[in-house]
Amino acid sequence: MMNTVHVALGARSYDVEIGPGLLAEAGARIAPLLKRRRVCVLTDETVASLHLEALREGLAAGGITMQALALPPGEATKSWPHLERAVDWLLAEKVERNDIVVAFGGGVIGDLAGFAAAILRRGVRFVQIPTSLLAQVDSSVGGKTGINASHGKNLIGAFHQPSLVLADTSVLGTLTARDFLAGYGEVVKYGLLGDAAFFDWLEGQGPALAGGDMAARVEAVTRSVQMKADIVARDETEQGDRALLNLGHTFCHALEAATGYSDRLLHGEGVAIGCALAFELSARLGLCSQEDPSRVRAHLKAMGMKTDLCDIPGDLPGAAALVDLMAQDKKVVDGQLRFILARGIGQAFVTSDVPRVAVLSVLEDALASC
Numbered sequence: 001m002m003n004t005v006h007v008a009l010g011a012r013s014y015d016v017e018i019g020p021g022l023l024a025e026a027g028a029r030i031a032p033l034l035k036r037r038r039v040c041v042l043t044d045e046t047v048a049s050l051h052l053e054a055l056r057e058g059l060a061a062g063g064i065t066m067q068a069l070a071l072p073p074g075e076a077t078k079s080w081p082h083l084e085r086a087v088d089w090l091l092a093e094k095v096e097r098n099d100i101v102v103a104f105g106g107g108v109i110g111d112l113a114g115f116a117a118a119i120l121r122r123g124v125r126f127v128q129i130p131t132s133l134l135a136q137v138d139s140s141v142g143g144k145t146g147i148n149a150s151h152g153k154n155l156i157g158a159f160h161q162p163s164l165v166l167a168d169t170s171v172l173g174t175l176t177a178r179d180f181l182a183g184y185g186e187v188v189k190y191g192l193l194g195d196a197a198f199f200d201w202l203e204g205q206g207p208a209l210a211g212g213d214m215a216a217r218v219e220a221v222t223r224s225v226q227m228k229a230d231i232v233a234r235d236e237t238e239q240g241d242r243a244l245l246n247l248g249h250t251f252c253h254a255l256e257a258a259t260g261y262s263d264r265l266l267h268g269e270g271v272a273i274g275c276a277l278a279f280e281l282s283a284r285l286g287l288c289s290q291e292d293p294s295r296v297r298a299h300l301k302a303m304g305m306k307t308d309l310c311d312i313p314g315d316l317p318g319a320a321a322l323v324d325l326m327a328q329d330k331k332v333v334d335g336q337l338r339f340i341l342a343r344g345i346g347q348a349f350v351t352s353d354v355p356r357v358a359v360l361s362v363l364e365d366a367l368a369s370c
Helices: 023-033 045-060 080-092 107-122 133-139 169-174 177-194 196-211 214-234 241-246 249-258 267-284 291-302 319-326 356-368
Strands: 003-007 014-019 038-044 065-071 100-105 125-130 144-149 152-159 164-168 339-342 348-351
Touching: 003 214, 014 214, 023 045, 023 100, 023 125, 023 164, 038 045, 038 080, 038 107, 045 065, 045 100, 045 169, 065 080, 080 107, 080 144, 100 107, 107 125, 107 133, 107 144, 107 152, 125 133, 133 169, 133 177, 133 214, 133 267, 152 249, 164 169, 169 214, 177 196, 177 214, 177 241, 177 267, 177 291, 177 339, 177 348, 196 214, 196 291, 214 241, 241 339, 241 348, 249 267, 249 319, 249 339, 267 291, 267 339, 267 356, 319 356
Parallel strands: 014 164, 038 065, 038 100, 100 125, 125 164
Antiparallel strands: 003 014, 144 152, 339 348
């Protein structure tokens, strides 16, 4: 039950290995990349307590020793102080340019460790071992690395492709139900942006996926990664098609900022709500049928996911303030917000031609229904 997706980027190409039991094989799979048989692992305290010894044993089976630094879990770790701590530690461990840094955790650790590797000695290779569903299907693939700034999310970073990604699907069994479903928000996104047949499949298989069906999990991760790999191969640095991967993210990033990047709203939850809002906006602009946003929301609700602004605990700012937060988004070009809208399920496209009043209207109505 092992799949390989190849990310074709010329000299920077790499494989994404997907399936159960990959931690035990980590040593054998990473060894061919190494000049000397040692690695430095950046992880978080939660992942370390659950899985670090299994990774140590898997590396040791391949004759590889490891040193590890566990940072606090959570979005707040994607910050200057923790980046500085990680880089200082890697330098103290005498990591050389030919060595490998291992990012072992969810999206936060993957982004931070990848950025640390990108700037250390002007670029050290790294391997992603993503432990959350969100990281396995999205953030570990494609080379986006970075940290957050006071002005917004992911505004400081670099494109730095990994040398290998090991997505061990058996590790997903230790996620909380909330964390798993947050990752599922990114899985649904792939069907909505470019593969209606995948969305159909998810409508049927989603409950089995959430319930722990390993074959379904491997299939969902593989199809998501394949779609992302194809898009990244066409547009590595987001000049065109890659922006499609941001479906739902313009709304999501504003909601994350409004909730202080806290546990009130996990990234994947924001993506799910953002996708529902993007389809609602698309329908109001006459781009897709009224049935499409209803179908999107029905599936998210059937999976027990956050679907509406009302599902976010606590108070939210008004519609105008949320639109102002969107203006800090990385996707702003010449002062124009870029939205990813849809002509139907599986038919997303990028546009800057969205009237502010239409966005305000969608958000005002969503807030009024709470």
